[in-house]
Amino acid sequence: xKSGFSISWAVGLVAxxxxxxxxxxxxxxxxxxxVTGEAAITAVAPFRTGYEPAGQLIxxxxxxxxxxxxxxxxxxxxxxxxxxxxxxxxxxATPRDGSCDQQYTxxxxxxxxxxxxxxxxxxxxxxxxxxNRKILYASTHLGGAECxxxxxxxxxxxxxxxxxYDIFTADPDGSNLQRLxxxxxxxxxxxxxxxxxxxxxxxxxxxxxxxxxxxxxGSEVTRLTNxxxxxxxxxxxxxxxxxxxxxxxxxxxxxxxxxxxxAQGLIRPSQLDIFVxxxxxxxxxxxxxxxxxxxxxxxxxxxxxxxxxxxxDAESVRAPDFDLYAINIDGTGLERITYAGDFDGxxxxxxxxxxxxxxSNRGNELPHETxxxxxxxxx
Numbered sequence: 185x186k187s188g189f190s191i192s193w194a195v196g197l198v199a200x201x202x203x204x205x206x207x208x209x210x211x212x213x214x215x216x217x218x219v220t221g222e223a224a225i226t227a228v229a230p231f232r233t234g235y236e237p238a239g240q241l242i243x244x245x246x247x248x249x250x251x252x253x254x255x256x257x258x259x260x261x262x263x264x265x266x267x268x269x270x271x272x273x274x275x276x277a278t279p280r281d282g283s284c285d286q287q288y289t290x291x292x293x294x295x296x297x298x299x300x301x302x303x304x305x306x307x308x309x310x311x312x313x314x315x316n317r318k319i320l321y322a323s324t325h326l327g328g329a330e331c332x333x334x335x336x337x338x339x340x341x342x343x344x345x346x347x348x349y350d351i352f353t354a355d356p357d358g359s360n361l362q363r364l365x366x367x368x369x370x371x372x373x374x375x376x377x378x379x380x381x382x383x384x385x386x387x388x389x390x391x392x393x394x395x396x397x398x399x400x401x402g403s404e405v406t407r408l409t410n411x412x413x414x415x416x417x418x419x420x421x422x423x424x425x426x427x428x429x430x431x432x433x434x435x436x437x438x439x440x441x442x443x444x445x446x447a448q449g450l451i452r453p454s455q456l457d458i459f460v461x462x463x464x465x466x467x468x469x470x471x472x473x474x475x476x477x478x479x480x481x482x483x484x485x486x487x488x489x490x491x492x493x494x495x496x497d498a499e500s501v502r503a504p505d506f507d508l509y510a511i512n513i514d515g516t517g518l519e520r521i522t523y524a525g526d527f528d529g530x531x532x533x534x535x536x537x538x539x540x541x542x543x544s545n546r547g548n549e550l551p552h553e554t555x556x557x558x559x560x561x562x563x
Contacts, residue, residue, distance in 0.1 A: 231279045232257050233294035238557060241547045243523040251560040254547065255294045260285075262543040263530050264556045266292075267312035268378050270534045273541065274300075274310040274319060275556060284331035287321050289356065292539075292558065300358035304329040306346065309373055312356070313400070314380040319356055322372035322385075324348035326363075335450055342450040345370040345393070351385060353400070364402040370449075373416050376400065377424040382463075384408075384427055386416035393451065395429060397463070408465030412439060414451055415459075421483045422535075425463050426513075428481040428490050430456045431470075453477060454501060458492050460513050471515045476501060480530045485537040488513060491521065493529035508542065527554065537561060 238254040255264075255273075259282065264275035273292055276285045287301035287310040301307045305325035312319055324332055327348025335344035349372040351364045365371035367389040374385035384397045390407065393414045398405040409415040413433035420427055432455055434442050445451055458481045461468040472478045474496045481492035491510050497520065498505035508521040508528050522528040526545035533540050540559045545552065 230288075230297070230299055231259065231277070233290055233297050235293040235558075238547060241524070241557075242559075245523045246521065248521055248561055248563070249559040250562045253558050255290075255292075255541075255556040255558065257555060258549060258553060260554050261556050262554055263309060264541045264543065265311055265375075265532050266534050266541065267316050268314045268535070269316065270539075272312055272316060273556075274312055274321075276308060276310060280550075287319070287358075289319070298357065300354065300356070301325075302358070302361070305348065306332055308349075309375065311374070311376050313353075313376060314378060316356055318353050319358075320351070320353050320374055320376055320383065322349050322351050322374055324350075326350065339445070339450070340452060341454065342445060342452050345388060345446070345449045345451060347449060351383070364398070373418065375419050377420045378422060379424060382420075382424065384418040384420060386418065388446070393446070395427070395465075406465075408461065409468075413442060414453075414456075417479060417481070419482050420463075421487045422485050423487060426460055426483070426487065427463060428458065428460050428483060430479045430481065431459050432456050453479075458490060458511070460490070469515070471511055471513070472496075477506075482532045484510075485533055485535065489517070491531045491533070491540075493531070533561070 233256055235253050235255060238252045242249045242252050259277060259279040261275060261277045264273050266273060272289055274289050277288055278285050284306045286299050286303060287307045288297060288299050290297040300319060301323060302325045305323050307321050307323045310321040324346050332346045335342050347369050349370050351371050351374045352361055354361045369388040371387045374383050376383050380400060382397050383400055386393060387396050393416055394407055395409045395415045395418050396405055396407050411433050415429060415431045418427050418429040455475055456477050456479050457473060458471040458478045459468055476494055476496045478492055478494040481490050483490060489510050489512055491508060493506050494509050495506050504526060506527045506529050508531055510519045510521055511517060524546040528542055528544045531540055531542040538561055540561045542557055543554050544557055545554055
């Protein structure tokens with residue numbers, strides 16, 4: 185999930201292997217917490233957050249951004265998702281002195297920051313249930329307190345599919361942790377419908393990386409994809425009738441390479457495309473076909489367009505230049521949204537589409553750090 189073709193490439197990708205995941209900053213904590221199954225709740229905020237004006241970081245061609253504010257200021261921060269009432273944000277972060285991604289919640293103005301995961305292992309993909317009565321995320325902590333080892337890059341740039349990842353729910357403060365998945369192997373990349381009825385997620389339980397849905401109590405597990413290759417990173421439309429996701433369906437020697445790596449708990453993510461399907465897995469359609477890495481898709485609130493990250497305009501497939509793009513759900517109307525260079529990714533609109541939260545390398549205090557921003561959106 186980390187390193188890669190270059191340091192910039194790795195940090196730009198922000199380790200796409202779950203619905204996200206973070207690259208390592210090269211440090212490791214001297215000691216690791218004990219695996220308790222409960223969150224290590226602290227009264228003191230673990231790092232600085234806020235809501236500082238950042239309009240000076242808007243690029244000349246970023247016409248959809250009326251204003252911009254910065255929420256985090258150091259380390260690796262990504263995968264920030266609004267609660268259904270837009271009153272909270274849940275995100276994953278590795279502070280500068282941290283060792284592995286944990287889950288945090290805060291208000292949209294950066295206040296009330298708390299760590300809500302266990303403090304052990306690695307976590308990804310945090311969401312609030314509607315009404316903010318529970319949270320949802322994936323974690324490896326039952327496999328051990330330490331960060332899982334980095335993948336072996338001797339076979340090229342690969343992600344690690346940690347077999348200890350399972351999906352959990354908890355109370356908003358991280359207490360009352362409940363495990364939803366217990367099948368052998370990778371279960372992660374989970375998101376929830378805005379009515380709180382269904383969870384969609386990625387799993388290797390059937391020998392391939394496929395997308396499944398289940399009830400929020402873990403029942404009624406249903407497989408939605410069946411084509412050989414990687415299907416993952418799914419997100420629901422605001423009305424819960426569609427799912428957008430990223431996928432790679434290699435053939436021939438590329439498929440053999442995919443299957444060989446999968447047997448080792450690895451995947452090579454250099455080419456991914458954006459797909460949409462109905463909530464029951466029917467009516468699948470491909471939206472991108474550019475030979476690059478397209479990921480982190482999210483619906484506009486009206487359900488007619490998708491916003492996503494891609495390196496399609498980078499000078500080469502190895503260039504660490506990811507920007508945000510919008511496209512209609514029929515694959516027409518592609519539009520580039522950001523032009524900042526380096527990395528912009530993991531976009532999500534609030535309920536009425538007036539604000540967009542995303543992760544970016546722009547305005548960094550130190551090279552390659554990734555921070556969270558909220559843009560005031562105009563069509």
